[in-house]
Amino acid sequence: MPAMTRQMSLGLSMRYLGYHAAAWRHPQVDPGGASDFRHFLRVAQLAEAAKFDMVFLADGIGIRAKDEPPGSLCRSAQTAELEPLTLLSALAPMTSRIGLVATASTTYNEPFHIARKYASLDKISGGRAGWNIVTSWSDAEAQNFNRDAHLDYGTRYERAGEFVEVVKGLWDSWDADAFAVRDKESGIFFDADKLHVLNHQGKHFKVKGPLSVARSPQTRPILVQAGASEAGMEIAATSAEVVYAVPHELETGRSYYADLKQRTAKAGRSPDGIKIMPGITPFISATEAEAREKYDLLNALVAPELGLSYLYAQMGDLSAYPLDGPVPEPNDPRVRSIAQNLLKLARRDNLTIRGLYTTIAAGFGSRILIGTATQIADEMQAWMEAEAADGFNICPPALPIGLEDFSASVIPELQRRGIFRKEYEGTTLREHLGVPVPASKYS
Template sequence: MTKPMSLGLSMRYLGYHAAAWRHPAVDPGGASDLTHFVNVARLAEAAKFDMVFLADGIGIRAKDEPPGSLCQSAQTAELEPLTLLSALAALTSRIGLVATASTTYNEPFHIARKYASLDRISGGRAGWNIVTSWSDAEAQNFNRDSHLDYGTRYERAAEFVEVVKGLWDSWDGDAFRHDKAGGTFFDPAKLHVLNHVGKHFKVKGPLSVARSAQGRPILVQAGASEAGMEIAAASAEVVYAVPHDLDTGRAYYADLKQRVARNGRDPDSLKILPGITPFIGRTEAEAREKFDLLNALVEPELGLSYLYGQMGNLSAHPLDGPVPEPNDPKVKSIAKNLLALARRENLTIRQLYTTIAAGFGSRILVGTASQIADEMEAWVEAGAADGFNICAAALPIGLQDFAAEVIPELQRRGRFRTDYAGSTLRSHLGLPLPESRYGTPVVPPR
């Protein structure tokens, strides 16, 4: 039986290419304009994507290293994700709405309440991407000179997620009677107070938001570190991954699915979606022209700045020399993958930053719709993916190309839906309803 794919669309900024804002067909101010995101979300919904995804950082992580690079970057002005997704919830009807929020610079009750509210507003289409934050730029916006150490961040994150899940179980799905004649708004036996006391958090509860049509928001995770994978194995329902070759992707997939099983969960209850940035043409040459056009718009300072954030300061090394070991990387898992890519393909520092600038670390695919569909299909068949997170190089044009060319090809192969079968993100992903820790109903009665 042909295995269908899940597809998400990352829609942060104006696309995942560093020079997307300079493309002649792209509005350079779009990342601060609701109209741009409405257009993108509706295009993705028309193409029947499972979800749109907004990555986020709560500070400008890019630095002016080398000098002059920061003013060349469009990754400096954006909208707050939950505010934006709440607006999109009212202007779309089916597509899932996923956003990042940090466990380091938020409190569990805030996150539980905000995402439960988005889930209610959207009719059961919300998802939370769990991150710990890693940059000093974010720490310095929250009364700190530097971020918490690695171990503490992930220890806090693991407890944070458990508290949020507990708060989401505050109300049974059928708790609210709304009995006007009897004067009973809710059944008190179906309200549960968490009373959590742990190392990092003390949260009484209950949450003041009722359950949604999908039981609770989808939990998403993007880390590939040991600690991040353990959080994913225990709680996540979707994982965004960044492997660059099939063998690495297959090994990561098998490892994480085994961890899910060891946590007493069905491995199929977690969808692993590697990120890809496709450049699509009617011919391979046309696709290469699109790729080269954007790459030519990357100034050297901007390209080099991408390595500072991902692998540390490599400015002491020759640009046309080999890529060295990461120097104090901020995100260890990404640094590890990029170093493996550079060594496998014998890339220089200059070639590596061009690769990163083209897709911000995601895997680049350049070719026809058939060639790209072949690659996607091969990863699913090889046990390296359940679908993909499409990180379009430039928006909306990259999405338009994918929707017009690759989606129909996947549909012809029986790999992707032609219409939504349900109305919730959980139904799009084919995921089971969550279980309440109290063994009570999780879905409100119709």
């Protein structure tokens, strides 16, 4: 493909040991890595050496996996991990340029907590922090916070919208030069005219402020959002600078991209101030056949009990059916629309039950790409040129080996085409992404 001028943004999703359900069983992967700081340090430093914009830690505040069918939970590596903000704060002084982004729930936190923690991470890292806004979705999380089930959908998103506005207001508590005084002789520590008290009173929150952390090095941490719902897209259009997306087809990606950019403009923001980054899980080698061998190797390590657990909520208990037989009609599905989409996929591609669960288990829902570095780069560039993406959230199947493959082969190919940086030009995550500095609500 000919070179294009628009620069691509790249994030690295580094949760657990990779996005393939069987990553922990790969012979080159340390099965204890998800609880080992040294594993994440290596991953973050590899990503920084490759000049990624940021590393990203998704999070859930509970073990979402269930023992359905029985015997599946003990085979899942999605059961023990490190708390993201603690981990990113430890990684901050061990890195110098790469952005540090983590998820935090608006349902089971308070705005002052989030504003304070992310502002502190931004100060510690020199302007590299980002907050991925989620509302939480599983009852397992609710049951860890004095609830039997979640708040209803509408309430969760209404609360989230107000939550984000409160956090942004708290981040504006201090002007950038409020502490420039610090005059030992006069005894004046800060300029009182440059302190702003929020005094927020809303339906869900009453927060006086001000925030007890000075203004962020990048004015405020980067806001990230991943919802594709109507309510989620409105929060993204109003506040987010990065949006993670999961379209699998180019036309779906283009439609989502155009919709969100239009919403952003309608909210009074520049559409260029929001970066849409679909998730991809790449399997890469010198030939397409060798790349498929890598894919097949990991798929063969998915225990049937674990594989069936990825279909349980959507398709019901399929453990009584032959794994290499056809996918039956959904058996009492909890989410009927997803069940029908999975059945349609299985029949379109002539997938067995085993084939369907390995397709899902290979990337936790992200789009799978299998091929050479040139083929992967071609696909990424095509989505950029079609205005279906501003960049990508890379979700390696296994870590750190999947990152090593991508950095050694795809990154140089993107750089050769002139669509990805060879060196960092700025020091903050906001500068890497090229998104504008937001004005203070008091300016």
